[in-house]
Amino acid sequence: METIEKLTKTLRSHGMKITPQRLMIFKVLENNTSHPSAEDVYKRVKKVYPAVSFTTIYKTLETLRTLGEVREFTIDDDRKHYDPNTNTHHHAICSTCKKILDVFEDFSPHVKLPDFFKKDYTVSGFQISFFGTCKECN
Amino acid sequence: METIEKLTKTLRSHGMKITPQRLMIFKVLENNTSHPSAEDVYKRVKKVYPAVSFTTIYKTLETLRTLGEVREFTIDDDRKHYDPNTNTHHHAICSTCKKILDVFEDFSPHVKLPDFFKKDYTVSGFQISFFGTCKECN
């Protein structure tokens, strides 16, 4: 995810409008490492724009995803999570409180599919989920 | 997941009844490497027991999960998938057809969190999702 100036240019270059809602949703996500759900984002935006609708949150998150500004993912949960960090990284999920921590270690030199897989599958990337318990829940 | 005889004993030891529906759902899952959703299981069971209800499928899958007979997971999808193989293994997901392949390589010697994580998190296991394209979709 880039700066808000960069986002503004990206939106414009796609013929999209610069709206206060979009900017605020972007700001909520910017440098956010809490992996919020759509509802989490909604609550944060609502504090500043009480009239904002859930529809706008969903639509904007989808827009940002399409523009490559956020990554959407699910981890054994019934809702989607959004991560402004679109660089390759991994997650550690606390089985108790469901908090998601970022893991920036580069495992790519050690994580490769066996050769016989090459005829069946082309790998574009991989994602590791570490399950366990966080400090607070221990 | 064990044999049907083993399941029978497990159910009995938990004071649970041996019903045709439970046995059929188990059979559908047994040695099944297609990672079916609840709906997939429902369709398969319905062929033999046309009167079976979705409720029973969901309840039974939950029961089997509680008994440790199946593993439930989600991968960037809006439905849960069920895997009778509860041993540690990983998945390769085709971005096009969403088919999930099993990856039995043991990455545990090479996938460890950095030491500074030890004070923040206790790892109980990890799961790798390989994203890419399968043979048929290539």
Next chain:
DNA sequence: ATAATAAATAAAAATGATTGTTAATTACGG
């Protein structure tokens, strides 16, 4: 600036997966 207009928004309804409720049915110990 201002009006035209295409895009975005809010509100409301719809959808799809899953869960809860209830009354009827069934497995199984006595």
Next chain:
DNA sequence: CCGTAATTAACAATCATTTTTATTTATTAT
């Protein structure tokens, strides 16, 4: 067999998300 508690099927409810529609707003050209 019978009684009873567990399980089932049918149905309603819920929750996250998507779609629809009418209104509002950001932008572009006047």
